[in-house]
Amino acid sequence: MTGEGSADPTALVVRFNDCINGRDIEGLARLMSDDHTFIDSEGGVVSGKQECLDAWRGFFESFPDYRNVFDSLTAREDVVTVVGHSVCSEPSLxxxxxxxxxxxxxxxxxxxxxxxxxxxxxxxxxQDAE
Incomplete structure (x- = not known):
């Protein structure tokens, strides 16, 4: 079901993460829906494309060395689940x-x-690690 007008969900998620790792705000904007929502690991929510882009700008300024490393991706219907780790000089991240x-x-x-x-x-x- 992958055609010219549709994107492979896992490839889309990899491109989205490439934008995060590259601090590419314009790239993120192209890949986000207008009603995009970001939810952090503590349950904090940012809603709306512009609000999320503003949040990413601030995050990139605060943590310029942050990046995500993906080990595996699994697509189930409309959700892609990713296992990996983040690298950052800020230990909490x-x-x-x-x-x-x-x-x-x-x-x-x-x-x-x-x-x-x-x-x-x-x-x-x-699946559990190991």
Whole structure:
């Protein structure tokens, strides 16, 4: 079902993360839905494309060395689940992480960061590490 007008969800998530790692605000804007929502690992929510772009700008200024490393991606219907880790000189932002991206009409409608815990892995149906 991948045609010219549709994007492979996992490829879309990889491109979205490439924009995060490259601090590419314009690239993020092209991949986000207008009603994009960001949810951090503590449940904090930023809603709306412009609000999320503003939040990313501030984040990139504060943590210029932050990047995500993906180990595996699994697509189930409209959600891509990612296992990996973040790298950053700020210790609270470095370490194992899980992400989910909700895809709608070839855009990222929601980007969510999850703590990598056994409970969250079970909720997301992610295999344990090892």
């Amino acid at each position: 470095a370490g194992p992480a899980l992400w989910t991206a909700r895809i709608r009409n070839g855009e990222v409608a929601e980007w969510r960061v999850h703590e990598d815990t056994p409970q969250v892995r079970e909720q997301l149906a992610v």
